[in-house]
Amino acid sequence: MKTYAYGFPRIGKQREFKKLVEGYWSKRVSEEELFSGIGEIERKREKTYRKYVDAFPEGEMTLYDPMLDTAITFGVYKVGSLNDYFELCRGKRALEMTKWFNTNYHYLVPDFEERVPNFSIEKPIWDRHEKAKKNVYLIGPFTFLKLSKGLKREFFEGALKELTGLYIEYMNSKNFLSVHLDDPALVLELSKEDWKLIEEVYQVFSYAKCSVNLFTYYDSVDRLELLFNLPVDGIGIDLVHDRGENLKQLEKIDREGKILYAGIVDGRNVWRVNPFKIRSFVEKLGENIVLTNAAPLFHLPVSIESSSLPDELKAKISFAEERLKELNLTANIEERESEVKEWIKGLTLPFGRNEEVRKRVSLLKEDDFERKPSYEERVKVQKEVLKLPLFPTTTIGSFPQTEEIRRIRLLYRKGLLSKEDYETFIRGEISKAIQIQEDLGLDVLVHGEFERTDMVEFFAEKLEGIATTGNGWVISYGTRCYRPPIIYGDVSRRAPMTIKEVSFAQSLTEKPVKGMLTGPVTIISWSYVREDIPIREVAYQIALALKDEIEDYEKTGIKVVQIDEPAIRERAPIKKRLWNEYFEWAIKSFRLCHSSVKPETQIHTHMCYSEFSEIMDYILDMDFDVISIEASRSKGDIIKAFEEVNFNRQIGLGVWDIHSPYIPSVDEMREIVDRALRVIPKENFWINPDCGLKTRRWEEVIPALRNLVTLARNLRSN
Incomplete structure (x- = not known):
């Protein structure tokens, strides 16, 4: 059984990313040193990936935020220098910031200022895809536009068609072998018009010279069968936070040989999984399955090794590197059975129970949630x-x-x-x-x-x-x-x-x-x-x-x-x-x-x-x-x-x-x-x-x- 992982934290075990970029801002780090340092962080991330999983995306690194990088790559903002780039992050021209779906990660919001977009492929100040060829990370065009602002509905269809065409041009010109298309906006509650547009516009991926794998996460996809009908090679879905809805749909879908990237380890929470249970669950999904994480791993710290937690708690949790290990254990469970048993032995030990607290909650009445007098009186x-x-x-x-x-x-x-x-x-x-x-x-x-x-x-x-x-x-x-x-x-x-x-x-x-x-x-x-x-x-x-x-x-x-x-x-x-x-x-x-x-x-x-x-x-x-x-x-x-x-x-x-x-x-x-x-x-x-x-x-x-x-x-x- 193959394994795949994505979104490994860029921060570094000792916050190397933070120190490097902020060092540049304070003029203690030169532009050359910044680029060199970012490259070294990326090499360390890839080394960790290779230790545990069979495949992962390249070009995930950013100098600040991937949504901004996407906007610059496709000409929404013209950037002539690093200072121009960081001005959009934290200067007078700083873009609005908001939460990435329902997480605590904030992204910079591209703003079309209620104008018709004029996209173009631009050479970025720092090309995160310059050396990336095998399997390249890109934010999907639908997610990019859906999470931007100022784009009127009457312009959305044309913008998506134009941008998706540029994606194909960009991918083919770079001679990528494969593309990881991060498209989590597909889990939103979308209208019939949205789904019709996705079905129509995403047909353009049939012109890609490379394989394309479409990844969703954080929730279920309401029209999962539609995604499996698109001209892509694989679909990644969240089987942790989907409340069983993705799984229910899968049972009725003919995957037609497409790869199912099954998100079965949690990228948003830390509770350790039981590889025996995961393997039993996954084997019921059929063939052509790749095990992966159910959300990007950047929501987790790098490794449990550097944490100062009690041993009883460490035995119950996993951080990003440990999630990779869980994928590896699950995929190779036959030859690593004793290691798996050691991995899960602390899961059932009791820890942190307080009967007095539980009783206090159980005795709460509706009056305990009401403030009196009314606002009009107390003001x-x-x-x-x-x-x-x-x-x-x-x-x-x-x-x-x-x-x-x-x-x-x-x-x-x-x-x-x-x-x-x-x-x-x-x-x-x-x-x-x-x-x-x-x-x-x-x-x-x-x-x-x-x-x-x-x-x-x-x-x-x-x-x-x-x-x-x-x-x-x-x-x-x-x-x-x-x-x-x-x-x-x-x-x-x-x-x-x-x-x-x-x-x-x-x-x-x-x-x-x-x-x-x-x-x-x-x-x-x-x-x-x-x-x-x-x-x-x-x-x-x-x-x-x-x-x-x-x-x-x-x-x-x-x-x-x-x-x-x-x-x-x-x-x-x-x-x-x-x-x-x-x-x-x-x-x-x-x-x-x-x-x-x-x-x-x-x-x-x-x-x-x-x-x-x-x-x-x-x-x-x-x-x-x-x-x-x-x-x-x-x-x-x-x-x-x-x-x-x-x-x-x-x-x-x-x-x-x-x-x-x-x-x-x-x-x-x-x-x-x-x-x-x-x-x-x-x-x-x-x-x-x-x-x-x-x-x-x-x-x-x-x-x-x-x-x-x-x-x-x-x-x-x-």
Whole structure:
């Protein structure tokens, strides 16, 4: 039985990719050194592939994002230098960023600006396909256009025909032997018109001089038989996250000799598989089967070897390299039976059960998910207590994590700095941040989160039932990476998690300081979540821990609490027919966090880089008082979502893209606000950045925040 794998992480075991690209940005790495280093990372990835599997795609590497690379290759953007390239990633011309399907990977969104596309084949600054000949990775033309923006429906058909023709020209001119066509948009809920168009336009692949294999993942394909009728050599499908729908269709399809790339090891979660069970399952699928992963492996850390996890947990999980091993074990099970038995011996050992937590969840009643009084009543109380001006200003939570802060935190983690000295340092940073905010004139302050490495990892370290990996890095976007924790057991709060730092910050100012928490859906979404109990129970366990924290905030005089849920849209199922079930538990978990707070406690939430127009009713049902969302990269396009609903809450639209070092002027920020005020009453409007400021430098933060405050003052005086 043959094996195939794709999407192996580009980050590197020691984050080599991040260090290399960011070294170029800071002028410590030359252009030649950058290209050489990227090539070396690619060689290491290919060496790992070859160790375990029979085949894999070439040309998967990127300098930032494959969607941008595709846009440049086919002439959507003309790029004459590396600086031009990175300007589209993080400069003044930076493209909008959003989540890749329902994952935490962000891609750059090609924007056709409502014009008819004019495609062409361009020679890129860095040709990732220059040495790739055998089996080349390409994002499929349907996925590329479907995930772009600004392309009107009446132009979509013509654009797809033109672009697909260029794909054939490109593939044939390069003399590729085979092409891996990544087309995950085929798992979306597509219209009859979409399927008819795919069926018609993809006939062009019959003109390819090389073999073409079409890969889908993250969910089932609603018209799987149509894909097997296309003139391609193989179809890759997800048999892990398809809820059995792909399998049900396969039973009725005559594959006509086409290869089935059976995605049978999970590319999105870490729980170790049993090769005996997989092999038994696969053998029922028939002949001409190739074993592969059920989603790209870049959603996983590189290898379990470099993680600092307890042995009991290591025996239950796999990262990217271990997934390759599982494919190898499954394909060669006859001669490696003893190794397989050793591989699975830890799967049934109990780990992380807490009966008290389970009982608390089982006793929840519907009243526990309802906040009283209504928003209309409590907003009057909050205005009287907080006494905020029109257009109140705030930030999203974090302030710059300087090299000194990271150095001190590392010393403390290694035991080279006492707890007392560490806490004294953190209090000093909080004091500086409060003074800066006071001097700037912000209205609702934050403590800066200097003690936090990551908004999910920080809480994972303080909660029972969740483990952190130490070195399990995964890319979120570009070079930005994070370490997803592993929710392995029942979750509970050992002790107050954030009270000490936030209450200290509040003692330094008369202005309100926000208590900062990460919500249950985001903790789940940016972690690897257990699969042995319903996910709603995991969410309610986390929500109860956060509920206890909020009650402690109120006891210490904190009057504003922000529960960040940037992942709530991202986590929504790809199939919209499953949305009601998902949002029912997602919203209830958020409401459970704050249902018992006092009327005067103002509850904020934050969401970023997602498409909101289709979920506005769900969002309102979360019953927050204030929401802050991204609007800078989309140039305020999010406002369209508010034109069709009665949005009777307060909102802060991000007027500054913090993912770029560019400092926007007052006038540039004003453009977003003026557009928003056509729809949102000024009494409900807050002024804030679009996300936390952890990755920025103070030299960028202070002038940008000064402009932000100036904007608010100008608006008040109008």
